[in-house]
Amino acid sequence: MRTRSLTVLTLFAVAGLSTANGQEPSSNPDYAALARQVERLQEVVQRLEQRVEELQAASGKQAGKAEGAGPAPEPGNAIPPQLQLQEDAVSVKEQPTLTAGRDTFSIISADGLFRLRIGGHLQVDGKTFYDNKAYYDTSPHQLTNSFYIRRARPILEGDLGHDISFRFVPDFGNGKTLLYDAYADLKVEPYLVLRGGKFKTPEGLEELQNDADLTFIERSLATDLVPNRDEGLQIYGDLQGRASYQLAAVNGAPVGQNVDGATFQGKTLVGRLVLTPYAPAGLKLLQGLGVGVAASTGQQDGAVLPSFITSGGQAAFFSYGSGSGSSAIVPVAAGNRINYAPQMYWYEGPFGLMAEYTESVQKVSAAIAGQTVPRNIADHAWQMAGSWVLTGEKKSLGSVAPRKGAEWGRSGGLGAWEVVARYAGLNVDPSAFTVKFADPTKSAQAARTWTAGLNWYLNYFVKLQFNYEQTHFQGGNVPDRTHPLFSDRPTEKVFEQRLQFAF
Secondary structure, three states: HHHHHHHHHHHHHHHHHHHOOOHHHHHHHHHHHHHHHHHHHHHHOOOOOOOOHHHHHHHHHHHHOOOOOOOOHHHHHHHHHHHHHHHHHHHHHOEEEOOOOOEEEEEEEEHHHHHHHEEEEEEEEEEEEEOHHHHHOOOOOOOOOEEEEEEEEEEEEEEEOOEEEEEEEEEEEHOOOOOEEEEEEEEEEEEEEEEEEEEEOOHHHHHOOHOOOHHOOOEEEEHHHOOOOEEEEEEEEOOOOOEEEEEEOOOOOOOOOOOOOOOOOOOOOEEEEEEEOOOOOHHHHHOOOOEEEEEEEEEOOOOOOEEEEEOOOEEEEOOEEOOOEEEEEEEEEEEEEEEEEEEEEEEEEEEEHHHEEEEEEEEEEEEEEOOEEEEEEEEEEEEEEEEOOOOOOOOOOOOOOOOOEEEEOOOOOOOOOEEEEEEEEEOOOOOOHOOOEEEEOEEEEEEEEEEEEEEEOOOOOEEEEEEEEEEEEEEOOOOOOOOOOHEEOEEEEEEEEEEEEEO
């Protein structure tokens, strides 16, 4: 800039001198000589300016190396280049980081203390029933072939500093809007975390699995006897990788239910302990072994009693109540409920095994013939499930992660393939029928279910599942003299399909 100013001033001076002499600049012999001198001066000034800039840059670097020294200020109060670069670097460093990948869409603060993760589950299911139509068209147990949205859940979770995290999950599946998870955790130590809000009741093993990580399309009959989600407070923690525990005080949701708010005065205490003695170090074959037990107790006065549903068809096969009109018997919960749930799992490489037993003892009463009749009703259920990942990936309580995703037209793999099988059962206390708490022509006294399936994990986010399931019943149908075996509710046969996106 200084070079151009000097050139312009010199040319104006030459032009003024020529005009004063009454000559045109181009005809003045001194003009050409002065112009050449100006060009040489311009080149000299440019070289000097370049040298000055080099010296300033070198001086700034040397000053930056000295402790507490900063670059010399330039004329005009301009920010030195080195300081400007440092400020730009600090500004970039303070910006949050946006990531995408297996942790899906996350926003993380520069110091790593604050994080917001955006995820979701979408499960599109299909159910096809076989050999049921002739029986169910004229019964209250009609089943319909259909496709539907089983789960549609946006997920928001994250961290608020070192010690606080949160999770918020509504659900829009099955044509309903429900709040599933809404809680915050205060982490004091790994062995002591406080949770408050709405969360899964820490009882059933399969119930506590993430919905997107299930080995089978639907949970087993064993989960009919444990609560789903409830509201309250919980403390939990990990004991050096060899054990974990959960203790909760909750409203006391009925078994198999997900409810909001208290429906009666009593509260329920829940405890669960799982031992994993070989997990951190030990015999490799047993590092994936976990053995545990859960129990709960609480008053259920006035609570609505649950129905039990099949895992495949999701159809109720047992409900309380009998009779009709003025003679109808409507039992209600009328006292303490105690649940027990011993459980175990074992995973070794591509193999997996899960087993659990659940028992629920509930005091029930009903007005029968003008008198209040109380009974302790003890129901129990169980399940045993096995799985084998054919492509060799590791099996766990979480989802299988394929080594190579299925990518057509690219150098991808075939994903991960898994075969699964399960046997489960549920028995209703016979006294529920003898005292007329339930109608044996409408409710089954027992159910037995076997399931076989194939899972295809296309990649980390997409899974296809196929299950074939049969459920056999004891009782639950109007006896027919010509077909005496039909006093048992007809066998439910269903082929299930699921396309899942989970991120």
